[in-house]
Amino acid sequence: xxxxxxxxxxxxxxxxxxxxxxxLWSRHIIDRIHxxxxxxxxEIQETIINERKF
Amino acid sequence: MNENSxxxxxxxxxxxxxxxxxxxxxxxxxxxxxxxMIGAGVFLGVGNAIKVAGPGGVILTFSLNALIAMFTAMSxxxxxxxxxxxxxxxxxxxxxxxxxxxxxxxxxxxxASSVAGSLYAVTFALYTVNYLSQLGIITAEGFQLILIxxxxxxTIACFFIYINYRGVxxxxxxxAFFTLGQTATLLFIAAVGIFTAFSDPGRLENFxxxxxxxxxxxxxxxxxxxxxxxxxxxxxxxxxxxxxxRRNLPKAMIYSIFIVVFTYVGxxxxxxxxxxxxxxxxxxxxxxxxxxxxxxxxxxxxxSYGNILVTITVIFASTSALNATVFSATRASYAxxxxxxxxxxxxxxxxxxxxxxxxxLFTGLIVIATAAFLPTIDVASSASxxxxxxxxxxxxxVIRIRRNMGDEMxxxxxxxxxxxxxxxxxxxxxxxxxWLIHMSYIAWIVGPVWIIxxxxxxHLYSKHKATIxxxxxxVLKDEPIPEKKDFRILISVANPANAVSLAMNCYKFCKxxxxxxxxxxxNMVPVPPQVPLSEASKYSQxxxxxxxxxxxxxxxxxxxxxxxxxxRSIARGIVSAASExxxxxxxxxxxxxxxxxxxxxxxxxxxxxxxxxNVALFKDCNQNKYLNVLVPYAGGPNSNLxxxxxxxxxxxxxGRVIIFNMARPGEPTQDVDAFIDERxxxxxxxRSLFESKYAISNKRFDTLIEEAENYDLVIIGATxxxxxxxxxxxxxxxxxxxxxxxxxxMVKEKQQIKSFVNRWI
Numbered sequence: 093x094x095x096x097x098x099x100x101x102x103x104x105x106x107x108x109x110x111x112x113x114x115x116l117w118s119r120h121i122i123d124r125i126h127x128x129x130x131x132x133x134x135e136i137q138e139t140i141i142n143e144r145k146f
Numbered sequence: 147m148n149e150n151s152x153x154x155x156x157x158x159x160x161x162x163x164x165x166x167x168x169x170x171x172x173x174x175x176x177x178x179x180x181x182x183m184i185g186a187g188v189f190l191g192v193g194n195a196i197k198v199a200g201p202g203g204v205i206l207t208f209s210l211n212a213l214i215a216m217f218t219a220m221s222x223x224x225x226x227x228x229x230x231x232x233x234x235x236x237x238x239x240x241x242x243x244x245x246x247x248x249x250x251x252x253x254x255x256x257x258a259s260s261v262a263g264s265l266y267a268v269t270f271a272l273y274t275v276n277y278l279s280q281l282g283i284i285t286a287e288g289f290q291l292i293l294i295x296x297x298x299x300x301t302i303a304c305f306f307i308y309i310n311y312r313g314v315x316x317x318x319x320x321x322a323f324f325t326l327g328q329t330a331t332l333l334f335i336a337a338v339g340i341f342t343a344f345s346d347p348g349r350l351e352n353f354x355x356x357x358x359x360x361x362x363x364x365x366x367x368x369x370x371x372x373x374x375x376x377x378x379x380x381x382x383x384x385x386x387x388x389x390x391x392r393r394n395l396p397k398a399m400i401y402s403i404f405i406v407v408f409t410y411v412g413x414x415x416x417x418x419x420x421x422x423x424x425x426x427x428x429x430x431x432x433x434x435x436x437x438x439x440x441x442x443x444x445x446x447x448x449x450s451y452g453n454i455l456v457t458i459t460v461i462f463a464s465t466s467a468l469n470a471t472v473f474s475a476t477r478a479s480y481a482x483x484x485x486x487x488x489x490x491x492x493x494x495x496x497x498x499x500x501x502x503x504x505x506x507l508f509t510g511l512i513v514i515a516t517a518a519f520l521p522t523i524d525v526a527s528s529a530s531x532x533x534x535x536x537x538x539x540x541x542x543x544v545i546r547i548r549r550n551m552g553d554e555m556x557x558x559x560x561x562x563x564x565x566x567x568x569x570x571x572x573x574x575x576x577x578x579x580x581w582l583i584h585m586s587y588i589a590w591i592v593g594p595v596w597i598i599x600x601x602x603x604x605h606l607y608s609k610h611k612a613t614i615x616x617x618x619x620x621v622l623k624d625e626p627i628p629e630k631k632d633f634r635i636l637i638s639v640a641n642p643a644n645a646v647s648l649a650m651n652c653y654k655f656c657k658x659x660x661x662x663x664x665x666x667x668x669n670m671v672p673v674p675p676q677v678p679l680s681e682a683s684k685y686s687q688x689x690x691x692x693x694x695x696x697x698x699x700x701x702x703x704x705x706x707x708x709x710x711x712x713x714r715s716i717a718r719g720i721v722s723a724a725s726e727x728x729x730x731x732x733x734x735x736x737x738x739x740x741x742x743x744x745x746x747x748x749x750x751x752x753x754x755x756x757x758x759x760n761v762a763l764f765k766d767c768n769q770n771k772y773l774n775v776l777v778p779y780a781g782g783p784n785s786n787l788x789x790x791x792x793x794x795x796x797x798x799x800x801g802r803v804i805i806f807n808m809a810r811p812g813e814p815t816q817d818v819d820a821f822i823d824e825r826x827x828x829x830x831x832x833r834s835l836f837e838s839k840y841a842i843s844n845k846r847f848d849t850l851i852e853e854a855e856n857y858d859l860v861i862i863g864a865t866x867x868x869x870x871x872x873x874x875x876x877x878x879x880x881x882x883x884x885x886x887x888x889x890x891x892m893v894k895e896k897q898q899i900k901s902f903v904n905r906w907i
Binding site: 094096097101103104107108110111114115117118119121122125126130131132133134135136 | 202205206209210212213220223227308353354355356357392393396397400401403404407408411550553554555556557559560561562567699802
């Protein structure tokens with residue numbers, strides 16, 4: 093296995109993991125916001141601070 | 147998807163509100179995005195990317211592009227959740243940056259969608275003609291074959307232009323069904339590739355050499371294939387018809403990226419391992435077919451029916467995407483015509499078909515001309531470049547809208563790690579766009595020429611003709627100051643009851659600064675979002691009274707100007723006015739009451755945070771004279787302004803200013819006298835006015851409240867902590883301001899570089 097392939101596998105793993113993490117994280121945020129109701133940025137940030145669940 | 151999602155109809159004396167029915171589910175809108183993405187990018191992209199970057203390069207191209215596209219998808223998702231209406235980037239730019247940038251966004255969107263349409267037509271032609279050639283139906287070669295491909299591309303483009311003219315649109319269940327079928331077919335090909343690699347591991351040798359042409363080629367192929375991730379624009383356009391759009395639009399955008407990245411990586415892997423015994427290095431063999439390389443590789447992978455499978459998939463994928471892009475491009479040019487940014491005939495509807503046929507005609511010309519006269523690589527590169535520019539703008543919009551209107555919008559999604567994703571998106575997309583010059587210099591001519599021509603059209607035509615949109619602030623009455631002087635004070639009055647006291651205090655500043663000072667009285671007239679700005683005059687009465695009161699006081703004393711503006715948000719209007727008028731000092735009143743979720747108030751917080759000038763906030767300052775003034779001093783960045791304001795407000799004959807410093811036991815105190823001596827020459831006030839005072843206390847808040855009771859006026863600098871930090875730990879100045887019951891002025895000094903960045907972003 094050449095160094096190119098090793099680097100390639102690492103880049104592939106990182107980028108695909110990034111996509112998966114951002115997808116799940118975003119989904120969690122959307123569901124959490126809609127569990128209460130959509131609000132202004134400050135209301136959402138307050139929820140983040142108060143609950144520390146994100 | 148109609149342009150006007152909501153309108154009012156006069157029916158006798160009643161207003162009947164009409165709107166589109168919402169019938170698109172999460173599945174529908176996700177499949178719309180997936181369908182747009184799969185339309186061509188993967189079919190043309192695999193062969194061309196392998197040719198340039200090799201077998202490893204094509205896999206990395208799609209996976210890295212997906213991560214970058216995810217950054218922009220989150221920007222689109224956040225903005226669509228806050229503005230869930232049809233319009234996409236055009237809407238976001240109008241709200242974020244105003245008319246000029248929104249024109250540019252619409253202009254780019256029109257061209258990007260049109261060129262993407264050409265790309266789908268070309269893809270359709272390449273694969274169909276190739277299949278017919280293999281069947282022996284077409285025998286032409288060389289230039290003749292290219293001519294046939296171009297003719298087929300133009301024919302299919304004309305067909306879908308006609309379909310759009312007739313007003314038929316593929317949406318809902320049928321569209322979702324087709325896209326599901328395409329995706330399932332591609333996933334099947336990916337599964338066959340993985341199975342083949344397991345059963346014959348020797349085929350993994352096809353990945354050697356992994357990056358035969360070097361790593362730098364990756365940037366070229368990433369830029370070239372970026373068009374394969376452009377589907378979230380069409381999802382944003384579906385805001386008017388989607389069920390629960392604040393939840394479903396952002397989810398659909400994120401999910402569509404998730405689906406296509408694994409599809410793309412899977413089929414690219416299958417194409418590489420599918421080739422065996424071709425008498426050539428596999429990646430070179432695939433690359434030698436260019437855009438048709440993917441189909442050739444799949445026909446090797448599945449010899450019996452691979453070719454027909456890919457051809458049928460391409461036919462469905464490219465035609466549905468072509469239909470959607472022609473629709474989307476027409477809608478973009480129609481919207482520009484409707485808002486008078488392009489000549490009104492762009493918004494003309496056909497009397498019978500009810501379709502914007504002139505906008506469609508111009509869109510069709512772009513689609514056909516690009517498909518007919520540009521080589522495939524240049525079409526794909528041009529489409530990618532325009533989308534890169536468009537996404538660049540959307541990433542800027544999400545930053546600006548969050549900063550300036552975050553407390554006005556209702557968000558259904560806020561992206562994690564803000565602002566890292568949009569900033570990364572901006573930087574990487576700029577690099578990819580720059581690197582595209584290595585793939586197609588024509589794209590680097592076509593793209594900038596289109597944008598520059600848009601800027602020229604805007605300045606020559608649109609700027610003067612465009613209709614005022616609901617989101618713009620409208621100047622209602624403007625009586626400018628006769629001459630521009632060195633120091634400009636903007637005084638924001640809202641309440642007739644305190645307008646005179648604000649004007650009185652403002653006049654003190656005017657006197658202190660001398661002849662080179664001018665005053666402008668401004669009143670923002672807030673108009674609820676439900677009310678059109680054209681009917682907003684009924685809200686201006688209180689503002690007129692407030693300005694009138696201030697005028698009565700100022701008129702015999704100094705020159706001043708006055709302005710009334712309609713706005714959706716008072717805070718945004720004030721910040722905008724301070725910036726436009728190049729104010730040096732903004733004076734406004736504060737009732738001393740806090741609204742939940744805000745530090746000082748919904749109008750005051752954004753102004754204190756974003757105004758690009760010095761700000762003085764007056765609370766209960768109704769007295770004419772102040773003899774005892776307290777300035778709490780902790781060495782903060784607003785102390786200079788606080789001491790200057792104190793020197794102006796205090797009565798010079800018999801008054802005194804106490805600069806008060808507190809420290810906890812064991813902590814060193816600030817050298818107040820040194821601070822006063824340093825500031826005196828700059829504020830032009832007698833040294834005898836100022837005295838220093840120190841206190842040692844563990845309870846600084848209580849001590850300050852007690853001390854302040856002995857004074858007529860307290861002048862305190864605002865904190866520089868962010869909203870987040872203030873929520874975590876209440877800051878002393880703001881807590882004190884809320885609890886102190888006597889006259890108070892809170893000041894915040896202009897931040898040089900940061901305020902420039904704040905105003906722009």
